[in-house]
Amino acid sequence: MKKYPFLIIAILSLVVLASGCVTNNNSNSTKTYSQNGLYFVYNGTWEIANVTSTVPNAVVAVGDPSNVNPTTHQPLTFVLIQKANVTQGTDLQTAYNQNYLMFFNNTTNQRVSEANITVSNNSAYENVYTTTSGGVQTEMRAVWVQQNGVIYVILCGTPPGNFQNEQNNFNLVVNSFKVQ
Amino acid sequence: MEMMNIISEKERLIKQLRELELEFAQGNLSKGAYNSQKKDLVSRLDALEVADRVKRLQGKGEPEKTLDYWSEKEEEEKAAEEQEELMRKYMTSNPRDIKNTQISKGSNKNKAIVAALVALIFFSGIGIGFLFINNSQSAAVPMVVNQSAFPVAHNNTTNITTNTTLSNKTTSTSSSSSNTGGNTDTGSNTGSNTGGNTGGNTGGNTGGNRSN
Numbered sequence: 001m002k003k004y005p006f007l008i009i010a011i012l013s014l015v016v017l018a019s020g021c022v023t024n025n026n027s028n029s030t031k032t033y034s035q036n037g038l039y040f041v042y043n044g045t046w047e048i049a050n051v052t053s054t055v056p057n058a059v060v061a062v063g064d065p066s067n068v069n070p071t072t073h074q075p076l077t078f079v080l081i082q083k084a085n086v087t088q089g090t091d092l093q094t095a096y097n098q099n100y101l102m103f104f105n106n107t108t109n110q111r112v113s114e115a116n117i118t119v120s121n122n123s124a125y126e127n128v129y130t131t132t133s134g135g136v137q138t139e140m141r142a143v144w145v146q147q148n149g150v151i152y153v154i155l156c157g158t159p160p161g162n163f164q165n166e167q168n169n170f171n172l173v174v175n176s177f178k179v180q
Numbered sequence: 181m182e183m184m185n186i187i188s189e190k191e192r193l194i195k196q197l198r199e200l201e202l203e204f205a206q207g208n209l210s211k212g213a214y215n216s217q218k219k220d221l222v223s224r225l226d227a228l229e230v231a232d233r234v235k236r237l238q239g240k241g242e243p244e245k246t247l248d249y250w251s252e253k254e255e256e257e258k259a260a261e262e263q264e265e266l267m268r269k270y271m272t273s274n275p276r277d278i279k280n281t282q283i284s285k286g287s288n289k290n291k292a293i294v295a296a297l298v299a300l301i302f303f304s305g306i307g308i309g310f311l312f313i314n315n316s317q318s319a320a321v322p323m324v325v326n327q328s329a330f331p332v333a334h335n336n337t338t339n340i341t342t343n344t345t346l347s348n349k350t351t352s353t354s355s356s357s358s359n360t361g362g363n364t365d366t367g368s369n370t371g372s373n374t375g376g377n378t379g380g381n382t383g384g385n386t387g388g389n390r391s392n
Contacts, residue, residue: 016298017305049323061325073324080325103331133327142329153329 030172033060034180038081038152041176043169049075057083059152062173072134077158077166079173084144084151092146096125099144108132112139119145120178130160139163141170147179186235190228197221 029044042062051058059082063075086095104111112128124145131138141163143154154177156170197218204214 013301016301017308019302019305047323049325052324052326055326055328056330058325058328061323063323063325065323068323072326073322074326075323078323078325078327080327080329082329085330099330107331131327138327140327140329155327155329157327 033062036060037180039176039178039180040081040173042079042173046169049078051080055080055082057085059083064169069136074136076136076138077162077169078156079170080155080157081177082153082155084153086151088149090151092123092125092144092151095151096127096144100127104129117143119143119174120147122147143174145177150179152177152179186228186232190225190232193221193225193228197225 030041031044031046033040033042033048036059038059043064045064045066046062047065049061049063051061058080061078061080063078065075067076068074069076084090084095084099086098103109109129109131112130113126114128115126117124117126122145124143127140127142127144129140129142131140137160138157139160141156143156145152145154154174156166156173158166200209200214200217200221203209204211209217
């Protein structure tokens with residue numbers, strides 16, 4: 001019976017200690033990107049990432065900082081937005097087909113699925129495939145969307161085993177994407 | 181006052197009765213006179229008793245208290261007042277109040293200790309939380325994306341490479357014959373790559389040997 005007061009005090013101490021703990025857990029919050037004529041919403045724990053100069057027509061990239069390749073600094077989960085390098089007036093379907101004409105020939109890219117989707121009430125194309133670079137396999141979800149006459153590609157990448165888990169984060173970006 | 185008279189009358193009658201019996205015992209009084217006086221005194225004493233009982237039954241009287249009682253009571257009251265004055269003079273508070281004060285002081289002290297402990301634990305939790313935040317922030321590395329939605333060789337340019345091997349001319353002279361020979365090789369490779377990795381190569385070699 002003498003142990004109970006000490007036990008109660010210990011439990012209350014833990015409760016008070018935990019209540020005092022503060023974290024920067026933003027799992028339920030989101031961030032907004034509104035620059036370069038683009039607007040989208042992404043996961044609150046993600047950060048803006050740099051893009052190497054070898055990536056053509058990159059506008060912006062965001063990634064999960066909790067899982068980054070220590071050597072290459074490549075975030076394993078990311079979303080990259082690029083402008084399609086096509087001549088003015090090219091329609092979305094032509095640009096999409098032209099890009100993937102030889103995309104899977106003699107490369108590490110392997111097709112998974114394709115679909116027609118809708119983004120912000122606009123028709124869009126989605127291509128899901130896997131690719132290997134530097135020994136690291138990544139499953140990509142490329143969404144081709146045309147707004148205000150400009151074709152953008154929203155490239156969402158993550159390891160294959162984590163692809164389904166990240167769909168909510170990818171959908172957050174894709175569904176909120178707007179050209180201002 | 182009336183009661184006091186009754187008491188004093190009773191005492192006087194009792195005293196007279198004793199004196200009567202003493203005189204009779206000494207022989208100073210005849211038996212007849214003794215009996216007569218005694219009867220009178222007893223009857224008067226009985227009347228006083230009756231009167232006393234009647235008064236008590238009527239509630240007009242209080243139990244009889246002697247003068248000694250009143251003087252003793254007065255002395256007790258004086259003593260009680262003196263004691264109270266002494267208590268008031270030399271004792272600041274009631275021992276019971278002192279005990280209650282001590283108990284309340286002790287409980288206030290315990291409450292302060294508990295409150296300080298709770299605050300200490302709470303702020304310790306805050307400190308631990310900030311420690312985790314700083315560690316996570318310090319561990320953050322700048323991210324660099326090196327992936328692209330477009331093919332790696334996505335260009336529409338044509339690459340033309342031309343390889344030309346220089347001719348080797350050898351000249352040899354001999355007594356019997358003279359040879360002048362030369363080898364001339366000219367070769368060219370023409371290749372073109374168009375975007376999409378079509379990878380077409382067309383090439384041709386032209387060359388000729390001419391010797392003399």
